[in-house]
Structures are given as structure tokens and as C-alpha cells.
Amino acid sequence: MNDIAHNLAQVRDKISAAATRCGRASEEVSLLAVSKTKPASAIAEAIDAGQRAFGENYVQEGVDKIRYFQQTGNTNLEWHFIGPLQSNKSRLVAEHFDWCHTVDRLRIATRLSDQRPADMAPLNILIQINISDENSKSGITLAELDALAEQVSELPGLTLRGLMAIPAPETSYDRQFAVAQQMAVAFEALKARYTTVDTLSLGMSDDMEAAIAAGSTMVRIGTAIFGARDYPPK
Numbered sequence: 001m002n003d004i005a006h007n008l009a010q011v012r013d014k015i016s017a018a019a020t021r022c023g024r025a026s027e028e029v030s031l032l033a034v035s036k037t038k039p040a041s042a043i044a045e046a047i048d049a050g051q052r053a054f055g056e057n058y059v060q061e062g063v064d065k066i067r068y069f070q071q072t073g074n075t076n077l078e079w080h081f082i083g084p085l086q087s088n089k090s091r092l093v094a095e096h097f098d099w100c101h102t103v104d105r106l107r108i109a110t111r112l113s114d115q116r117p118a119d120m121a122p123l124n125i126l127i128q129i130n131i132s133d134e135n136s137k138s139g140i141t142l143a144e145l146d147a148l149a150e151q152v153s154e155l156p157g158l159t160l161r162g163l164m165a166i167p168a169p170e171t172s173y174d175r176q177f178a179v180a181q182q183m184a185v186a187f188e189a190l191k192a193r194y195t196t197v198d199t200l201s202l203g204m205s206d207d208m209e210a211a212i213a214a215g216s217t218m219v220r221i222g223t224a225i226f227g228a229r230d231y232p233p234k
């Protein structure tokens with residue numbers, strides 16, 4: 001087994017253990033392998049080990065990888081855009097990705113919907129919530145969620161699938177859990193209102209257990225699968 005296959009197996013075990021500990025089925029929590037800055041060869045190893053869903057933060061880098069794997073015949077992969085999205089890059093996301101986790105304003109949602117090609121399935125959308133980090137400019141407050149969700153749900157090129165957050169780092173499990181639970185409550189309310197909503201993208205390496213205990217359905221893991229990145233996230 002190569003390193004990436006080995007790491008993936010360990011991460012999957014950790015997810016299963018965390019789910020089991022809180023009485024959830026491990027299939028309720030999917031793994032998004034965050035492959036930003038990593039070469040296609042590393043992604044190919046993960047694919048060989050059974051991974052299908054990949055997260056990318058930089059639009060052009062992600063598009064290059066999507067095109068590469070389409071050319072090599074890997075058509076059953078799922079590509080998630082998880083980085084901050086500027087308006088001038090929305091077309092590339094709309095034309096190539098399957099999911100966008102970082103929608104936080106109507107203007108970008110409208111562009112993504114208008115730019116989604118008619119022959120592709122609607123783009124799966126998560127609304128990003130700024131749950132704990134007041135300094136971050138990304139994400140809306142929970143108070144703003146109902147209005148944006150309603151607008152997004154009406155756009156024909158998009159399917160509203162749920163919520164995403166990047167909580168500020170917390171070392172205590174209890175505090176991680178408290179923040180994750182606020183997200184879970186908002187997610188359950190949204191799910192009750194929209195039949196398309198089924199995804200809470202929450203939890204990274206350091207807060208995965210708390211996120212899963214609170215109700216996350218998708219954890220985003222990079223370094224633990226692919227190793228440290230050569231250049232830091234922008």
C-alpha cells in the first residue's frame with residue numbers, strides 16, 4: 001500500500017470510529033479529500049484507493065485537474081470548489097465543478113446559475129456561514145441565512161444542498177462541539193424547509209470528532225491524506 005492509500009484508510013477509520021462513538025452510521029459522513037496544491041499523480045493514487053470526491057481551493061488549478069482526469073477517462077469523480085470565489089472566476093467554477101461550498105452572496109449565486117451550462121446537472125451549492133470568526137470576510141451570519149437560501153433555491157442552474165463553515169480554531173472539544181451544534185441546528189431547520197438539502201460540510205483534521213458528533217455529513221481533509229503542502233494556502 002502506498003502512503004496515500006494508507007493515509008486514506010486511516011482517515012476513513014477515524015471517521016467510522018467518530019460516527020460509531022455517537023451512534024451514527026459511518027455512511028452518513030462522507031470524506032472530501034482536499035487536494036489543493038497537490039499534483040495529479042497524488043490524486044490518481046487516491047482514486048486508485050477508492051476516493052471519488054476532491055476539494056480544490058484555487059479555480060484555475062482545479063480546472064486543470066478536472067480537465068486532466070476527464071481526458072484520462074475518470075468521469076465518475078466529484079469536484080468540489082471550496083475556496084473563496086471572486087465574481088470574475090465564477091464562470092470557470094460553473095462550467096467545470098460539481099459543487100461550490102462557498103456561496104455567500106446573491107450576486108455570485110446568480111452568476112453561477114446563469115453561467116451553468118444547460119447540458120450539465122445543476123451546480124450543487126452550499127451556503128457558507130461565518131460561524132465563529134468575525135475577522136473573516138467569507139460567509140454570512142445565521143441571521144442572513146433564510147433570505148439567501150430562499151433566493152438560491154429559486155435559481156434554475158443551482159441545487160441548494162446545505163451549509164458549510166470553517167470555524168475558528170478551538171482546542172477544546174466542548175467549544176468545537178458548541179460551534180458545530182449551532183451549525184447543525186441551522187442545517188436541520190434548512191433541511192425541514194428544502195427537500196434538496198442533505199449536506200453539512202463541517203469538520204477538518206482537528207475538529208472532525210466534534211463536527212461528526214454534532215451532525216456533520218461531510219468532512220474536508222487534506223494534509224492527513226496527501227501530506228503537508230509545499231506552499232501555504234493563499
Ligand SMILES: *Cc1c(COP(=O)(O)O)cnc(C)c1O
Pocket residue numbers: 034036057082083166204205220221222223224233
Ligand atoms: C485546505 C482546506 C481544508 C483541509 O485542510 P487540511 O488542514 O489540509 O486538512 C479543508 N477545508 C478547507 C475550506 C480548506 O481550504
